[in-house]
Amino acid sequence: SAVISQKPSRDICQRGTSLTIQCQVDSQVTMMFWYRQQPGQSLTLIATANQGSEATYESGFVIDKFPISRPNLTFSTLTVSNMSPEDSSIYLCSVETASYEQYFGPGTRLTVT
């Protein structure tokens, strides 16, 4: 398994501002992922972050809005830029272990006012 932490756990932000979410895992992993869960909805993959390369974004998500960094094998950040109330969601990072199991962090609850 993997132990994943995220910071902050929650935040309330004003529209037009940006928030950077940090994800730390207790072991080195090749692939890290960022998901969004809008209120009352299921999870949607935002992007895949591999160390040493640009993140790969899913349809409907763009780098200017959700820039991602992956400086090493245990850490990644997701920035939600120029926020609007529609960005209010839970943002979760996940990792895939060597046995192809996926574990999730505790999530960051973002409210944009």
Added chain:
Amino acid sequence: AQKVTQAQTEISVVEKEDVTLDCVYETRDTTYYLFWYKQPPSGELVFLIRRNSFDEQNEISGRYSWNFQKSTSSFNFTITASQVVDSAVYFCALILGGNTGKLIFGQGTTLQVKP
């Protein structure tokens, strides 16, 4: 297209009842992986099980059991003797063999276990 369907939006049972959560998936790939996750009210996503498409053996873990049937493209989850602590949203998800990490989630089933 790949898709995961959890037709049951909400289920309510009384403690100690058995309950089955349905999951039907669609894919043309022969290699894929199926997952179940639990999301309690606190919000974190708890990994429950991963099953690959070549392993149709049913699995039991304590009060939890999973029934994988490729013939009906289903991966159902049963909780035996449910407890209040089982109250949560349960998600079924799919990863295709060549798309490591890209989980395709169902809409989730909210399970309420009443004392």
